[in-house]
Amino acid sequence: MINLLTNNWSEFISGFGWTLLSSVLALFFSLIIGSLFAIFEVVPNKAVRIIGNIYVEVFRNIPLLVITMFFYLVIPLYITKINGFTAGTIGLTIYTSAFIAETVRAGINSVDVGQMEAARSQGMTFWQAMRYIVLPQAFKYVIPPLGNQFVNLVKNSSVLAFVAGFDLMYQGNAIASQTFETVNTYIIVGLFYLVITLPISYYMQHLERKLA
Amino acid sequence: MQNWINAYSWINIRFLLQGLWITILISVISVILSFIIGSVLGIIRYSKIPYFSKIIGFIIDVIRNLPLLLIIFFVYFGLPAFGFKPDTIPAAILAMTVFESMMIAEIIRSGIMAVDIGQMEAARAMGMKMPQAMWHVVLPQAYKKMIPAMVSQFISLIKDTSLATIIVVPELMQHGQVVYGQDPNYIIPVFVAMAIMYFIVCYALSLLSKFIDRRMA
Numbered sequence: 176m177i178n179l180l181t182n183n184w185s186e187f188i189s190g191f192g193w194t195l196l197s198s199v200l201a202l203f204f205s206l207i208i209g210s211l212f213a214i215f216e217v218v219p220n221k222a223v224r225i226i227g228n229i230y231v232e233v234f235r236n237i238p239l240l241v242i243t244m245f246f247y248l249v250i251p252l253y254i255t256k257i258n259g260f261t262a263g264t265i266g267l268t269i270y271t272s273a274f275i276a277e278t279v280r281a282g283i284n285s286v287d288v289g290q291m292e293a294a295r296s297q298g299m300t301f302w303q304a305m306r307y308i309v310l311p312q313a314f315k316y317v318i319p320p321l322g323n324q325f326v327n328l329v330k331n332s333s334v335l336a337f338v339a340g341f342d343l344m345y346q347g348n349a350i351a352s353q354t355f356e357t358v359n360t361y362i363i364v365g366l367f368y369l370v371i372t373l374p375i376s377y378y379m380q381h382l383e384r385k386l387a
Numbered sequence: 388m389q390n391w392i393n394a395y396s397w398i399n400i401r402f403l404l405q406g407l408w409i410t411i412l413i414s415v416i417s418v419i420l421s422f423i424i425g426s427v428l429g430i431i432r433y434s435k436i437p438y439f440s441k442i443i444g445f446i447i448d449v450i451r452n453l454p455l456l457l458i459i460f461f462v463y464f465g466l467p468a469f470g471f472k473p474d475t476i477p478a479a480i481l482a483m484t485v486f487e488s489m490m491i492a493e494i495i496r497s498g499i500m501a502v503d504i505g506q507m508e509a510a511r512a513m514g515m516k517m518p519q520a521m522w523h524v525v526l527p528q529a530y531k532k533m534i535p536a537m538v539s540q541f542i543s544l545i546k547d548t549s550l551a552t553i554i555v556v557p558e559l560m561q562h563g564q565v566v567y568g569q570d571p572n573y574i575i576p577v578f579v580a581m582a583i584m585y586f587i588v589c590y591a592l593s594l595l596s597k598f599i600d601r602r603m604a
Binding site: 232233235236237238239240241244245248249252326329330331332333334336337344347348351357358361364365368369372373376377 | 455542581
């Protein structure tokens with residue numbers, strides 16, 4: 176197994192890098208989009224609330240693979256050439272943003288409504304109160320579930336293998352089919368995933384226990 | 388131009404529905420198996436048997452933190468090296484069950500922990516043994532508390548069966564690929580149809596969970 180690892184070190188590491196890059200990019204963008212739709216779900220305007228709700232429910236209830244393959248196949252038909260990595264990251268972003276919207280909305284709801292009312296009574300607009308008063312408090316509650324979302328994101332980034340996204344899973348398959356050492360290759364791939372996911376999920380359990 | 392009318396011919400729709408049926412079949416079998424295995428593992432982890440619970444807990448954490456896709460590959464391409472070569476559908480069920488059991492074990496454990504410790508103590512004080520108290524007093528209350536988490540886990544299980552398309556399990560996603568493989572003008576209609584089918588099943592389940600939750604509360 177050591178030989179397998181050292182002989183294919185550069186492939187494993189490049190796969191690891193692409194997996195990490197895709198997860199971090201998707202996390203960054205889905206945090207922005209997710210928070211936006213979370214706010215949509217709590218604004219006073221009913222039409223906006225419905226839009227937020229539809230976005231969240233639709234993308235939470237459709238498999239990530241369907242979303243990813245859709246972008247991978249449809250964007251080249253009408254818009255522009257797209258590589259697997261980009262299509263995969265777009266798919267991951269949209270899928271994760273729906274889950275993050277739910278998480279952030281729960282966080283916003285856990286902030287006492289008096290905070291918003293007090294801020295409004297001080298003359299702040301809804302958006303100012305959201306930005307300066309409610310969201311900073313909400314994010315404290317939201318950090319452990321967001322960490323778990325990141326763990327899911329890293330695991331989900333394996334769908335990039337479907338669209339030739341050069342991620343860890345893709346590289347693992349390539350190595351497995353070249354060397355015929357299927358079992359050992361998948362064990363190494365698994366260890367690479369665990370290096371990212373296990374520490375984060377243990378740390379989030381620790382944070383959850385501290386907040387509770 | 389996308390050809391919606393031909394894409395939605397009855398033959399294609401029926402083929403997609405057959406895929407949906409396999410998707411549901413795999414999900415239901417896997418969830419029943421994982422519920423049983425997950426309950427046992429969750430109780431073992433909760434009951435803090437020296438060493439044994441720690442080892443089980445570590446295995447749960449490791450498998451939970453791996454991508455399901457990797458487990459599917461491992462079962463389908465890795466197990467034959469040990470002389471066991473499952474067919475595609477059993478391989479998918481096996482992989483899903485291994486992964487979901489660990490997820491459900493964690494849900495069960497936190498469900499048991501959410502039941503007031505006084506319930507267990509009271510039952511023990513009445514002369515019940517630990518397994519009796521668990522079975523008759525703690526578990527019924529715990530299962531009630533974890534219905535929402537369990538249903539959302541089942542929803543992700545249904546969505547995750549789409550990953551099994553990589554080992555050519557004839558489920559919805561794979562049948563979709565077969566249909567749009569005939570003609571690039573079918574791509575958008577087929578994706579819309581697949582999305583609607585997955586959405587209806589998953590959304591109905593999430594409504595059901597909300598409904599049960601409200602009636603229980």
